[in-house]
Amino acid sequence: MPSVLWSRRGFIKTIPYVILLVAAAFACVSSAQASSELARAPVVVPRMGSEPAWSRLANAAQEGAQEATQERAPSSVNPRKAVLLSLLLPGAGELYSGHKGRATGFFVTEGAIWANFAAWEVAGHLRKNNYIEQARLNAGIGTESESDDYWRLVGTYLRSSGSGPDSYEDALRRDARNEFPSDPAAQDAWVAARLPTGDRAWNWTSASLQESYIETRQNSTRAFSRAKFSFALAILNRVVSAIDTQVLHRRDMKAEQSAIEQDGTRLLTMITADGGGKVLIRHRF
Numbered sequence: 023m024p025s026v027l028w029s030r031r032g033f034i035k036t037i038p039y040v041i042l043l044v045a046a047a048f049a050c051v052s053s054a055q056a057s058s059e060l061a062r063a064p065v066v067v068p069r070m071g072s073e074p075a076w077s078r079l080a081n082a083a084q085e086g087a088q089e090a091t092q093e094r095a096p097s098s099v100n101p102r103k104a105v106l107l108s109l110l111l112p113g114a115g116e117l118y119s120g121h122k123g124r125a126t127g128f129f130v131t132e133g134a135i136w137a138n139f140a141a142w143e144v145a146g147h148l149r150k151n152n153y154i155e156q157a158r159l160n161a162g163i164g165t166e167s168e169s170d171d172y173w174r175l176v177g178t179y180l181r182s183s184g185s186g187p188d189s190y191e192d193a194l195r196r197d198a199r200n201e202f203p204s205d206p207a208a209q210d211a212w213v214a215a216r217l218p219t220g221d222r223a224w225n226w227t228s229a230s231l232q233e234s235y236i237e238t239r240q241n242s243t244r245a246f247s248r249a250k251f252s253f254a255l256a257i258l259n260r261v262v263s264a265i266d267t268q269v270l271h272r273r274d275m276k277a278e279q280s281a282i283e284q285d286g287t288r289l290l291t292m293i294t295a296d297g298g299g300k301v302l303i304r305h306r307f
Contacts, residue, residue, distance in 0.1 A: 099118070099271060112131065119274070135256050149239075150239075161231075165222055177239055180232060182225065190218070197212075198213050
Protein backbone atom coordinates (compact mmCIF):
# COMPACT_ATOMS: atom_id res chain seq x y z
CA MET A 23 0.00 0.00 0.00
CA PRO A 24 2.82 2.50 -0.71
CA SER A 25 0.61 4.85 -2.71
CA VAL A 26 -1.90 5.24 0.13
CA LEU A 27 0.85 5.76 2.68
CA TRP A 28 2.49 8.45 0.60
CA SER A 29 -0.80 10.28 0.01
CA ARG A 30 -1.42 10.33 3.76
CA ARG A 31 2.06 11.73 4.35
CA GLY A 32 1.45 14.45 1.79
CA PHE A 33 -1.86 15.36 3.38
CA ILE A 34 -0.32 15.43 6.86
CA LYS A 35 2.40 17.81 5.66
CA THR A 36 -0.27 20.36 4.66
CA ILE A 37 -2.10 20.24 8.01
CA PRO A 38 0.34 22.59 9.89
CA TYR A 39 -0.08 25.27 7.20
CA VAL A 40 -3.86 25.11 7.49
CA ILE A 41 -3.76 25.21 11.32
CA LEU A 42 -1.44 28.23 11.33
CA LEU A 43 -3.63 30.03 8.80
CA VAL A 44 -6.82 29.43 10.80
CA ALA A 45 -5.16 30.47 14.07
CA ALA A 46 -3.83 33.70 12.53
CA ALA A 47 -7.24 34.46 11.02
CA PHE A 48 -9.04 34.05 14.33
CA ALA A 49 -6.46 36.12 16.21
CA CYS A 50 -6.49 39.02 13.75
CA VAL A 51 -10.26 39.07 13.29
CA SER A 52 -10.85 38.92 17.05
CA SER A 53 -8.40 41.79 17.61
CA ALA A 54 -10.00 43.91 14.90
CA GLN A 55 -13.52 43.26 16.15
CA ALA A 56 -12.54 43.98 19.76
CA SER A 57 -11.01 47.31 18.78
CA SER A 58 -14.05 48.16 16.67
CA GLU A 59 -16.50 47.37 19.48
CA LEU A 60 -14.43 49.37 21.97
CA ALA A 61 -14.53 52.42 19.75
CA ARG A 62 -18.27 52.07 19.27
CA ALA A 63 -19.06 52.34 23.00
CA PRO A 64 -21.64 55.09 23.58
CA VAL A 65 -20.56 58.34 25.18
CA VAL A 66 -22.69 59.56 28.09
CA VAL A 67 -22.84 63.34 28.48
CA PRO A 68 -24.11 64.44 31.93
CA ARG A 69 -26.71 67.15 32.13
CA MET A 70 -25.26 69.99 34.20
CA GLY A 71 -28.08 72.43 34.17
CA SER A 72 -31.30 73.59 32.59
CA GLU A 73 -30.05 76.46 30.46
CA PRO A 74 -31.55 76.43 26.96
CA ALA A 75 -28.13 76.64 25.26
CA TRP A 76 -26.75 73.65 27.14
CA SER A 77 -29.94 71.72 26.52
CA ARG A 78 -29.41 72.07 22.78
CA LEU A 79 -25.80 70.88 23.15
CA ALA A 80 -26.88 67.92 25.28
CA ASN A 81 -29.38 66.87 22.63
CA ALA A 82 -26.68 67.13 19.99
CA ALA A 83 -24.36 65.06 22.19
CA GLN A 84 -26.96 62.31 22.52
CA GLU A 85 -27.48 62.21 18.77
CA GLY A 86 -23.73 62.05 18.21
CA ALA A 87 -23.38 59.21 20.72
CA GLN A 88 -25.98 57.22 18.83
CA GLU A 89 -24.06 57.74 15.60
CA ALA A 90 -20.87 56.59 17.32
CA THR A 91 -22.50 53.28 18.20
CA GLN A 92 -23.21 52.69 14.53
CA GLU A 93 -20.02 53.82 12.85
CA ARG A 94 -16.40 54.11 13.90
CA ALA A 95 -14.95 57.65 13.82
CA PRO A 96 -12.05 57.80 11.31
CA SER A 97 -10.02 59.93 13.72
CA SER A 98 -10.04 57.03 16.22
CA VAL A 99 -8.46 54.63 13.72
CA ASN A 100 -4.73 54.05 14.13
CA PRO A 101 -3.42 53.70 10.54
CA ARG A 102 -0.25 51.92 11.69
CA LYS A 103 -2.29 49.30 13.51
CA ALA A 104 -4.43 48.85 10.43
CA VAL A 105 -1.29 48.21 8.34
CA LEU A 106 0.04 45.71 10.87
CA LEU A 107 -3.25 43.81 10.97
CA SER A 108 -3.38 43.67 7.17
CA LEU A 109 0.18 42.36 6.99
CA LEU A 110 -0.76 39.60 9.43
CA LEU A 111 -4.06 38.80 7.74
CA PRO A 112 -5.33 40.67 4.67
CA GLY A 113 -8.70 42.22 5.44
CA ALA A 114 -8.12 42.51 9.20
CA GLY A 115 -7.00 46.12 8.78
CA GLU A 116 -10.13 46.96 6.81
CA LEU A 117 -12.31 45.27 9.43
CA TYR A 118 -10.58 47.26 12.19
CA SER A 119 -11.26 50.46 10.22
CA GLY A 120 -14.94 49.62 9.90
CA HIS A 121 -14.99 48.59 6.22
CA LYS A 122 -16.52 45.13 6.46
CA GLY A 123 -17.26 44.82 2.76
CA ARG A 124 -13.64 45.44 1.75
CA ALA A 125 -12.48 43.11 4.55
CA THR A 126 -14.66 40.30 3.23
CA GLY A 127 -13.08 40.59 -0.20
CA PHE A 128 -9.57 40.21 1.20
CA PHE A 129 -10.64 37.33 3.48
CA VAL A 130 -12.09 35.45 0.53
CA THR A 131 -8.97 36.09 -1.56
CA GLU A 132 -6.69 34.88 1.24
CA GLY A 133 -8.76 31.75 1.70
CA ALA A 134 -8.62 31.05 -2.04
CA ILE A 135 -4.83 31.46 -2.07
CA TRP A 136 -4.27 28.93 0.70
CA ALA A 137 -6.87 26.57 -0.74
CA ASN A 138 -4.88 26.72 -3.99
CA PHE A 139 -1.69 25.97 -2.04
CA ALA A 140 -3.23 22.95 -0.30
CA ALA A 141 -4.72 21.61 -3.53
CA TRP A 142 -1.44 21.76 -5.46
CA GLU A 143 0.52 20.30 -2.50
CA VAL A 144 -1.80 17.32 -2.35
CA ALA A 145 -1.72 16.94 -6.15
CA GLY A 146 2.08 17.04 -6.13
CA HIS A 147 2.32 14.30 -3.48
CA LEU A 148 -0.26 12.12 -5.23
CA ARG A 149 1.64 12.36 -8.52
CA LYS A 150 4.89 11.65 -6.71
CA ASN A 151 3.32 8.52 -5.25
CA ASN A 152 2.29 7.59 -8.77
CA TYR A 153 5.72 7.85 -10.39
CA ILE A 154 7.41 6.05 -7.50
CA GLU A 155 4.89 3.23 -7.85
CA GLN A 156 5.60 3.10 -11.60
CA ALA A 157 9.32 2.78 -10.90
CA ARG A 158 8.69 0.01 -8.37
CA LEU A 159 6.50 -1.99 -10.72
CA ASN A 160 8.25 -1.41 -14.07
CA ALA A 161 11.91 -0.83 -13.15
CA GLY A 162 12.35 -3.17 -10.19
CA ILE A 163 13.13 -0.49 -7.61
CA GLY A 164 12.64 -1.59 -3.99
CA THR A 165 12.97 1.75 -2.21
CA GLU A 166 10.74 4.80 -1.72
CA SER A 167 12.65 7.36 0.37
CA GLU A 168 15.24 8.71 -2.04
CA SER A 169 16.42 12.16 -3.06
CA ASP A 170 15.05 14.03 -6.04
CA ASP A 171 18.39 13.55 -7.83
CA TYR A 172 17.97 9.79 -7.59
CA TRP A 173 14.50 9.87 -9.16
CA ARG A 174 15.83 12.15 -11.88
CA LEU A 175 18.52 9.56 -12.73
CA VAL A 176 15.86 6.82 -12.87
CA GLY A 177 14.14 8.82 -15.58
CA THR A 178 17.38 9.60 -17.44
CA TYR A 179 18.83 6.07 -17.87
CA LEU A 180 17.05 2.84 -18.78
CA ARG A 181 19.14 0.83 -16.34
CA SER A 182 21.54 1.50 -13.51
CA SER A 183 24.25 -1.04 -14.36
CA GLY A 184 25.75 -2.50 -17.52
CA SER A 185 27.26 -0.94 -20.62
CA GLY A 186 25.87 1.20 -23.39
CA PRO A 187 24.59 4.77 -23.73
CA ASP A 188 21.41 3.98 -21.74
CA SER A 189 23.33 2.72 -18.70
CA TYR A 190 24.09 4.90 -15.69
CA GLU A 191 27.17 2.80 -14.92
CA ASP A 192 28.59 3.56 -18.37
CA ALA A 193 28.18 7.32 -17.70
CA LEU A 194 29.89 6.91 -14.32
CA ARG A 195 32.85 5.11 -15.92
CA ARG A 196 33.30 7.89 -18.47
CA ASP A 197 33.43 10.42 -15.63
CA ALA A 198 35.82 8.17 -13.69
CA ARG A 199 38.23 8.01 -16.63
CA ASN A 200 38.24 11.82 -16.75
CA GLU A 201 38.95 12.01 -13.01
CA PHE A 202 41.63 9.27 -12.91
CA PRO A 203 42.91 8.79 -16.48
CA SER A 204 45.84 6.50 -15.53
CA ASP A 205 44.52 4.70 -12.45
CA PRO A 206 42.02 1.89 -13.22
CA ALA A 207 41.75 0.90 -9.53
CA ALA A 208 40.73 4.44 -8.58
CA GLN A 209 38.23 4.44 -11.42
CA ASP A 210 36.60 1.24 -10.15
CA ALA A 211 36.46 2.59 -6.60
CA TRP A 212 34.96 5.87 -7.79
CA VAL A 213 32.23 4.04 -9.75
CA ALA A 214 31.51 1.59 -6.93
CA ALA A 215 30.98 4.45 -4.47
CA ARG A 216 28.31 6.03 -6.70
CA LEU A 217 26.60 3.11 -8.46
CA PRO A 218 23.12 2.25 -7.06
CA THR A 219 22.90 -1.39 -5.98
CA GLY A 220 20.40 -3.67 -4.28
CA ASP A 221 16.97 -2.07 -3.86
CA ARG A 222 18.28 1.16 -5.41
CA ALA A 223 19.19 -0.47 -8.74
CA TRP A 224 16.75 -0.25 -11.65
CA ASN A 225 16.14 -1.69 -15.10
CA TRP A 226 13.15 -0.45 -17.11
CA THR A 227 11.22 -3.13 -18.96
CA SER A 228 10.51 -0.74 -21.86
CA ALA A 229 11.31 2.78 -22.98
CA SER A 230 7.59 3.67 -23.22
CA LEU A 231 7.09 2.89 -19.52
CA GLN A 232 10.06 5.09 -18.70
CA GLU A 233 8.51 7.91 -20.75
CA SER A 234 5.29 7.57 -18.76
CA TYR A 235 7.32 7.80 -15.55
CA ILE A 236 9.09 10.96 -16.79
CA GLU A 237 5.78 12.63 -17.70
CA THR A 238 4.24 11.85 -14.32
CA ARG A 239 7.32 13.13 -12.52
CA GLN A 240 7.22 16.39 -14.50
CA ASN A 241 3.56 16.84 -13.57
CA SER A 242 4.44 16.36 -9.90
CA THR A 243 7.23 18.92 -10.11
CA ARG A 244 4.91 21.46 -11.75
CA ALA A 245 2.31 20.93 -9.04
CA PHE A 246 4.84 21.63 -6.28
CA SER A 247 6.03 24.74 -8.15
CA ARG A 248 2.49 26.07 -8.39
CA ALA A 249 1.98 25.44 -4.69
CA LYS A 250 5.07 27.56 -3.94
CA PHE A 251 3.67 30.31 -6.17
CA SER A 252 0.86 30.69 -3.61
CA PHE A 253 3.37 32.25 -1.20
CA ALA A 254 4.03 35.05 -3.69
CA LEU A 255 0.28 35.62 -4.05
CA ALA A 256 -0.13 35.69 -0.26
CA ILE A 257 2.58 38.35 0.04
CA LEU A 258 0.99 40.40 -2.74
CA ASN A 259 -2.42 40.16 -1.06
CA ARG A 260 -0.94 41.52 2.17
CA VAL A 261 0.77 44.43 0.43
CA VAL A 262 -2.41 45.37 -1.42
CA SER A 263 -4.46 45.15 1.78
CA ALA A 264 -1.97 47.32 3.69
CA ILE A 265 -2.05 49.99 0.97
CA ASP A 266 -5.84 49.79 0.88
CA THR A 267 -6.10 50.58 4.61
CA GLN A 268 -4.13 53.79 4.09
CA VAL A 269 -6.23 54.84 1.11
CA LEU A 270 -9.42 54.20 3.07
CA HIS A 271 -8.09 56.09 6.09
CA ARG A 272 -7.28 59.19 4.03
CA ARG A 273 -10.68 59.06 2.36
CA ASP A 274 -12.47 58.68 5.69
CA MET A 275 -10.52 61.55 7.23
CA LYS A 276 -11.46 63.82 4.33
CA ALA A 277 -15.11 62.82 4.68
CA GLU A 278 -15.01 63.52 8.42
CA GLN A 279 -13.39 66.91 7.88
CA SER A 280 -16.01 67.76 5.27
CA ALA A 281 -18.78 66.82 7.71
CA ILE A 282 -17.23 69.01 10.40
CA GLU A 283 -17.25 72.00 8.08
CA GLN A 284 -20.99 71.66 7.47
CA ASP A 285 -23.57 73.69 9.40
CA GLY A 286 -24.94 72.47 12.69
CA THR A 287 -23.65 71.01 15.90
CA ARG A 288 -21.36 67.98 15.65
CA LEU A 289 -20.09 65.59 18.34
CA LEU A 290 -16.72 63.93 17.74
CA THR A 291 -15.58 61.08 19.98
CA MET A 292 -12.36 59.13 20.26
CA ILE A 293 -12.11 56.10 22.56
CA THR A 294 -8.65 54.74 23.44
CA ALA A 295 -7.78 51.13 24.27
CA ASP A 296 -7.16 51.94 27.96
CA GLY A 297 -10.77 53.07 28.45
CA GLY A 298 -10.10 56.80 28.19
CA GLY A 299 -11.44 59.07 25.55
CA LYS A 300 -12.11 62.55 24.26
CA VAL A 301 -15.33 64.36 23.40
CA LEU A 302 -15.31 67.38 21.11
CA ILE A 303 -18.44 69.41 20.44
CA ARG A 304 -18.33 71.70 17.40
CA HIS A 305 -20.95 74.23 16.33
CA ARG A 306 -20.61 76.40 13.28
CA PHE A 307 -22.28 79.81 13.53
